Amino acid sequence: MQNLALAIEAPMPCQEVDIVSTGVESLAVAALLSSRGRAVRFTQQGVTVPDQLLIRGGSVNYKAGRLQLGASAPEQGRRSSDLLLVCGKAGDYRKALNMVAEMLCPGQTVFIVDAPLGTAFELSCMIYKLRKRMAVNIIEMSPLFEECRFEGRALEIIGLREQVPICGRSVNETRSGLDIGRQLFTGLVPASNVLERGLSDPARIMRIALQAFHLERLAKGLAKPWALSSEQEAKLKEMEQEIQALGRLFNVHVTEAAAATHDFSDNLEREKQELEISVSETLVLLSDLAGVAYQSVPCIDMIIALASKTLGKDLRAESRKLSDLGLVGMDLREIIELVNS
Secondary structure (H helix, E strand, C coil), rough: CHHHHCCCCCCCCCEEEEEEECCHHHHHHHHHHCCCCCCCEEEECCCCCCEEEEEEEEEECCCCCEEEEECCCCCCCCCCCCEEEEEECCCCCCHHHHHHHCCCCCCEEEEEEEECCCHHHHHHHHHHHHHCCCCCCCEEEEEEEEEEEHHHHHHEEECCCCCCCECCCCCCHHHHHHHHCCCCCCCCEECCCCHHHCCCCCCHHHHHHHHHHHHHHHHHHCCCCCCCCCCHHHHHHHHHHHHHHHHHHHCCCCCCCCCCCCCCCCHHHHHHHHHHHHHHHHHHHHHHHHHCCCCHHHHHHHHHHHHHHHCCHHHHHHCCCCHHHCCCCCCHHHHHHHHHC
C-alpha cells in the first residue's frame, strides 16, 4: 500500500491529457490520472472502461466525466490538451507514434510510457519527415508498473514502481519534462540520456531470452513447470555481460540485473506476439548499436536468430533500425555526443 500515494494524492487543478494509444497499459495510465482528477481523453475507439481501479489492494472508483472515450484529433476551435501520452507496449505503437507526430502543437509535451530504447529520437524523426518545425518536449519513460490486467470489471495494477527513469532528447528537455511529469507521477527520476534510460532495467531485456526459451519448449510440446538448463543459465549471464559492455562503450551506467522471471502463459499466439515485439523494438537495435562500436554480442544475436526461427520471420528485416532514430551513418563518438547534448 505504500505506493498508493503515487496515484492518489491531494487533488490538483485539472490538466487535460490526450492518450494516443489503446490497450490495457494505456487504460491503466488513464486510470491513474483520472483518479487524481485529471481530464483524460482517448483519441481512439475500442477502449473498455472498468468500474474500478485496484492498486495493491486499494480501490478507486472513476470520477464521473474525467475519462472521455473515442475523441478524435482536436476539433476545430477546441483547445489542444496540455500534453499527449502514448504507451510503448500498445499493440498500435507505430500507428500511435504517427498520430502523435501529426497532432503535436508548438509548446506541447508528449510522454511515451514504457518506451522502447530511443523512442524520443524516433518520434523526432517522424516529426521532421512531416516538415514540422516547432518546439516540443518529447519524453520517454520506463514502465510505471510491473503488470496490469482485467479482473472482471476491475482493472488491477500490480507493482506500481516507486522510481521511474525518464529522459528527453537533451538535458534541458529532460529537466523540463521532469517538472511537468512530476505533477502527474511523483516517482519520476532523470536518466542521463536515452541510452541509459533504455538500459536501466537489464532484467527486462534478458526476459526476452527467457521468452524465446519458453516458446522453444512449447514448440517441442514440453509442459510446465520448467526450469532453465545449465546452458540457458550460462546464456543469460552472457547476455547480461553483453548489456553491461554496451553500457561501458556508450559511457552510461547499467545496473546489475535482478532475477529475471520466467512465468509465462501457455497462450502460444500471445507469447509469440510479445516476443516479436520485444525483439523487433529492442534486441535488434542493441545488436546494431554494438555493431557501431565494433563490439561482438553473440548471445544477443543468438536470441534474435532463435526468435526468428521460432516465429518463421526475419525479425532483423522487420525491426526498428538506427535510421528510424536518425543515427544511421554515425560512429560511436557521434552517437555519444548526440545523446548527451
